[in-house]
Amino acid sequence: xxxxxxxxxxxxxxxxxxxxxxxxxxxxNQCKRGRVFGxxxxxxxxxxITTTVKIENAKIKRLPVISTDEIPKSRLIELAKELxxxxxxxPVLRGDIIVKNIGETGVDIIATRTII
Amino acid sequence: MNKRQVDVVIIGGxxxxxxxxxxxxxxxxxxxxxxxxxxxxxxxxxxCIHDGFGLHRFGKRLSGCEYADNFxxxxxxxxxxxxxxxxxxxxxxxxxxYAMNEIDGITEIKCGAIILxxxxxxxxxxQAFIWGTRPSGVLTAGTVQRYINIEGYLPxxxxxxxxxxxxxxxxxxxMTLEGIEVKGVYELMESPGGLTRNIAxxxxxxxxxxxxSTTVIRTHGNKKLEGVTVAKVDKDRQVxxxxxxxxxxxxxxxxxxxxxxxxxxxxxNINIDTxxxxxxxDEYFMTSMEGxxxxxxxxxxxxxxxxxxxxxxxxxxxxxKYVKGQLxxxxxxxxxxxxxxxxxxxxxxxxxxxxxxxxxxxxxxKQKLEKVEVTAxxxxxxxxxxxxxxxxxxxxxxxxxxxxxxxEGDKKITVNVMEVSKE
Numbered sequence: 001x002x003x004x005x006x007x008x009x010x011x012x013x014x015x016x017x018x019x020x021x022x023x024x025x026x027x028x029n030q031c032k033r034g035r036v037f038g039x040x041x042x043x044x045x046x047x048x049i050t051t052t053v054k055i056e057n058a059k060i061k062r063l064p065v066i067s068t069d070e071i072p073k074s075r076l077i078e079l080a081k082e083l084x085x086x087x088x089x090x091p092v093l094r095g096d097i098i099v100k101n102i103g104e105t106g107v108d109i110i111a112t113r114t115i116i
Numbered sequence: 117m118n119k120r121q122v123d124v125v126i127i128g129g130x131x132x133x134x135x136x137x138x139x140x141x142x143x144x145x146x147x148x149x150x151x152x153x154x155x156x157x158x159x160x161x162x163x164c165i166h167d168g169f170g171l172h173r174f175g176k177r178l179s180g181c182e183y184a185d186n187f188x189x190x191x192x193x194x195x196x197x198x199x200x201x202x203x204x205x206x207x208x209x210x211x212x213x214y215a216m217n218e219i220d221g222i223t224e225i226k227c228g229a230i231i232l233x234x235x236x237x238x239x240x241x242x243q244a245f246i247w248g249t250r251p252s253g254v255l256t257a258g259t260v261q262r263y264i265n266i267e268g269y270l271p272x273x274x275x276x277x278x279x280x281x282x283x284x285x286x287x288x289x290x291m292t293l294e295g296i297e298v299k300g301v302y303e304l305m306e307s308p309g310g311l312t313r314n315i316a317x318x319x320x321x322x323x324x325x326x327x328x329s330t331t332v333i334r335t336h337g338n339k340k341l342e343g344v345t346v347a348k349v350d351k352d353r354q355v356x357x358x359x360x361x362x363x364x365x366x367x368x369x370x371x372x373x374x375x376x377x378x379x380x381x382x383x384x385n386i387n388i389d390t391x392x393x394x395x396x397x398d399e400y401f402m403t404s405m406e407g408x409x410x411x412x413x414x415x416x417x418x419x420x421x422x423x424x425x426x427x428x429x430x431x432x433x434x435x436x437k438y439v440k441g442q443l444x445x446x447x448x449x450x451x452x453x454x455x456x457x458x459x460x461x462x463x464x465x466x467x468x469x470x471x472x473x474x475x476x477x478x479x480x481x482k483q484k485l486e487k488v489e490v491t492a493x494x495x496x497x498x499x500x501x502x503x504x505x506x507x508x509x510x511x512x513x514x515x516x517x518x519x520x521x522x523x524e525g526d527k528k529i530t531v532n533v534m535e536v537s538k539e
Contacts, residue, residue, distance in 0.1 A: 005316035009171050010420060010511065012312030047317070050166045050179055051293055052265055059155065061268030064165035064181050073321065080293045094185055112165065113181040 004041045008033045017042040046070035049109070051080050053098060054087040058115045063088055065098050068108045079103050091116040118223040123147040124435045125213055126231045127204050127380065130159020131421050132412025132428040133233035134187035139432025140231075141194045145439060148196050149225070151215055153203040157191065158184030159235055160258065161421065163265045166286055168313075172422035183421060207380055211407055228439040229407045231431050232381055232395070236374040236413035244278065244372045248334040253341030257283040257371040264294055272367025276344050277301045278332045281510075282310040282419065284371025289318035291369075298324050299363055302346055304331040304353060307484065309373075309510055311419065332368065333360070341366050374417045384408060391460035392416035398449075399466035399475065400434025401427055406445065409435050416462050416478065419512050423478065433472075444469055448525060455493070455532035457482050459509070468526075471519035478514055479531055481507045487536050492517055494526040507533055 006013040006029060015038040016027045026038030040046050048070055052062035071079060079102055088098060092111045099109040124140045126133045129152030140148050156162065161169070164180025171177055174186065191198070202217040213225040238256040246254075253272055255263075261283070263269040275296050277284045280303040288298050301319060306329050308315055319326055327346070333355055334345040348359035376394035387396040387404040394415040395403040402409050411431035412424040437443045450468060452461045462478040477492065485507050492500035492515070500517045507513065513533070522529070 005312050005320075007313040007317040008177075010311050010313060012316070047321070048167050048177070052165060052268075054268070060266050062264075062266055064179060064265065066165075066167060066179050066182075077293065094182065112179045113162070113185065 002042060004038060006034045006037050008037050015041070040070075045073040047073045047076060049076055049079060049083075050112075051083055053083055055090065055092065055115060056087060057090045060115065063092055063098075063115060064112045065109050066112050067102070068110055069106075071102070071105045071107050075103060075105070079105075083109065118220055119226075120223065121147075121226045122149045123228040123439050124149075124231065124432075125225060125227045125229075126150045126233055127213075128152065128159065128233035128235060128412075128414075129154070129157040129198065129200070130233060130235050130412065131161055131184065131187065131424045132235070132414070132431075133159070133231070134184070134191055135425040135428030136231045136233055136409075136411050136432035136435070137196050138187065138190050138194060139429040140436050141196055143433060143436030143440075145436050150191070150196060150198045151202050151204055151213070152198060152200045155201050157188050157198065157200070163258070163261045164286075165265050166290070169421050172420070173425060180421075187425070204380060207383055207408075209384060209405065227407075229409065229435040231428075231435055232378075232403070232408065232410040232414050233412050233428065233431075234377040234380065234414050236417050237377045238283075239370070239373045239375060241370060244370060246278075246332055246335060248336060248345075249338055251335065251337040251339055251341040253337070253366050254335060254368045255370065257281075257287045257369050260287055260367075260369050261290065264290060270294060270296065272296060272341075272365070274299060274365040275367040275369055276332065276346070276363055276365045277369045277371060279303065279371035279373070280305075280308040280310050280315075280326060280328075281371045281373060282314050283374075284369065285310045285314040285318040287369055287371065288324050289322060292322045292324065296367070298322075299365055300325045300327055302327045302330045302332055304329070304349060306351075307508075309371075311510060312508075331355075335368060336362075341368060344368055374413070376414050376417060378414060381410070381414070389416075389460065389464060391454070392462060394462075396464045398463055399470050399472075400437070400443065401431040401463065402434055402438070402443075407435075407438055409438075416460065418478070419510065423512070423514060426476070427478075430472075430476075448527075450494075450522065450526050451528045452477065453528055453530045454479065455530035457485060457488075457533045458531050461531050468519070468522055468524050471522070473519060474516040475519050475522070476514055476516050477531060478512060480512055481509055481533050484508045485533065485535055488533050489536050490515055491532045491534070493530050493532065494523060494528070497523065499529065503536065504533075 055063040161180035161184035169183040
């Protein structure tokens with residue numbers, strides 16, 4: 001049995017995850033999202049990635065970005081390094097795709113702020 | 117000097133101010149103005165690029181910027197007037213604001229109502245009492261966040277974080293992702309200051325050690341920080357001799373707490389609650405000065421922005437009613453008091469006849485307890501009961517009392533958090 005702290009919401013439930021007859025069982029969660037998190041955390045931990053990329057011709061120097069879905073936790077640092085090589089130009093609208101299918105994960109990186 | 121008259125002026129364009137402005141406009145008041153000292157709206161949310169915001173309100177985990185943008189878009193759609201790069205220098209008791217910017221100089225604004233939404237401020241080095249030299253490289257967590265996420269500077273290569281509040285934890289992860297080596301998070305208290313999920317996703321995920329009952333006692337280096345001395349403390353928070361350890365670093369990040377920002381409120385001599393360090397407020401978050409409301413972290417430091425927005429909306433509805441003359445300011449009042457294991461309750465008092473359908477109570481516990489019951493008790497009647505598996509000081513409790521249950525003439529309602537087995 002493995003124990004995880006659920007990070008889906010501030011309640012921070014302590015999950016006990018076990019595998020029985022090829023089925024992953026989650027205990028300690030108070031919602032559906034917590035069960036999904038527990039299963040993922042047991043099989044293949046995933047996280048959202050949030051960071052910034054360089055932006056030019058704007059009054060601020062960095063454009064905040066987020067992944068459209070979770071990516072494998074083990075690849076966070078590697079993919080962040082990829083993002084640090086990027087420079088974008090204004091205008092950028094919130095939701096604009098900055099990198100499509102980053103590192104073949106099937107997940108896009110999008111802007112979270114409109115900078116005109 | 118320019119002079120003008122505005123029905124409701126909101127000071128601060130962060131999450132509390134944005135929500136308040138939208139609500140005032142929704143209530144049919146058109147002459148609304150947001151005064152913001154920064155060049156853009158959104159307040160501190162604009163530097164909170166991480167996700168986890170707005171789960172209550174939007175049912176999604178948004179980044180801080182996205183959460184802010186949802187409100188900014190609505191403020192613009194509703195054509196609410198914004199005075200940006202403008203700072204309020206004075207508020208008088210007759211609700212006159214003196215605001216200043218580089219284009220108009222000073223403007224005198226006569227206000228029907230004012231909503232204080234200035235947010236909060238970080239504790240600094242001088243409030244954390246750290247001995248030693250005064251080199252560069254000692255920064256608050258919010259400053260480091262702004263440098264990295266907006267201004268594009270990396271303020272160091274090897275960092276030590278003092279304080280395990282949420283901002284400290286978030287910055288531990290953020291700096292690691294930026295290639296800064298985070299040597300550890302040091303916390304004076306016996307338990308962490310931040311949410312449990314942030315310990316998991318910001319420290320455990322990146323193998324960053326958390327040292328409890330340990331603090332930074334000295335900084336080293338003349339021009340630039342060269343290192344810090346940390347030491348363990350006993351139960352009375354006294355340094356344990358012989359436990360000192362030198363850690364080489366060029367960045368000391370201070371995440372040692374937030375205090376409501378009330379410099380302007382103090383000019384008005386409004387009543388401040390010594391427990392929350394914010395104004396004493398009523399059912400619509402009106403302060404002791406009639407027509408002056410407060411919303412968000414000015415009142416008390418909330419852990420979730422969702423609650424900040426809710427209090428903004430409440431103050432917005434209150435301010436709109438006030439200028440329409442619909443708030444009954446007469447007594448009687450019912451005080452809300454912290455009882456067993458509760459450190460404060462917001463709002464501090466209410467008038468039953470002004471209450472909306474539900475009365476939300478915001479409060480914190482003094483210490484961690486398991487299997488507890490929250491009660492709100494009037495003169496001789498319990499108005500509210502709810503069980504919780506675990507309560508912690510860093511996690512604010514919010515409970516809603518059905519207003520019609522409250523008896524007219526009750527002088528006081530006490531909020532208690534007690535272990536069930538003790539009953």
